[in-house]
Amino acid sequence: MRIVAITADLMDRSRISGAVDGVEFARDADGCAGADVVVIDLARAAALVGPVRAAVPDARIVAFGPHVEAGVLEQAVDDGADVVLPRSKFFQDPAAALAP
Numbered sequence: 001m002r003i004v005a006i007t008a009d010l011m012d013r014s015r016i017s018g019a020v021d022g023v024e025f026a027r028d029a030d031g032c033a034g035a036d037v038v039v040i041d042l043a044r045a046a047a048l049v050g051p052v053r054a055a056v057p058d059a060r061i062v063a064f065g066p067h068v069e070a071g072v073l074e075q076a077v078d079d080g081a082d083v084v085l086p087r088s089k090f091f092q093d094p095a096a097a098l099a100p
Contacts, residue, residue, distance in 0.1 A: 003098065004032045006048055007041035019094040029055040037062065037098050040081070042072050053080030062098055064090035 003023045005016050016039065017023050023039075025031075029051035032038050038052050042065030052061060060083070063076040067086035076084045083097070090097050 001036045002034055003037045003039070004035040005039035005041075006032070006045045006052070007039070008044050009041060012041060015091060016094050020098060032056050032059065035059045039064070039094075039098065040076070041065070042069070042076055042084075043087070046072050046076060049076050049079035049081050060098075060100065062090075064097075 003020055004026050005023055006026050007013055007016070013025060029048055032052050032055055035056050037060045038056060040049055040052065040061060040063040042063050046065065049061065049063060061081045062083045062085070063081040064085045064087050065072050065076070067088065073084050085097060
C-alpha cells in the first residue's frame with residue numbers, strides 16, 4: 001500500500017513518518033499519483049483536496065486540520081476527502097486514522 005502525505009510542517013512530517021512505515025511526502029496532487037491513501041494537512045494544503053481527488057480518484061483521502069476551523073473541515077468533505085479529523089484526533093494515532 002502506497003501512502004502519501006501532503007504537509008509542509010516538519011514536526012508533522014516527523015510525527016507521521018514515525019507512526020506510518022514507508023510514508024512518502026508530496027507537495028502537490030501530481031506527487032500523489034498511484035497512492036492508495038493520501039493524508040492532507042488542511043492548515044497548509046486545504047486547496048489540494050479537490051485536485052488530489054481528481055488525480056487519484058480511487059485513493060482514500062484522510063485530511064486533518066484545526067478543530068476551530070469548522071468551515072475548512074466541512075469544505076474538505078465537500079471537496080472529496082473520505083475522512084476529516086481534527087488535528088488532535090489525527091495525531092492521537094496517525095496509523096489508526098489511516099486504517100480503512
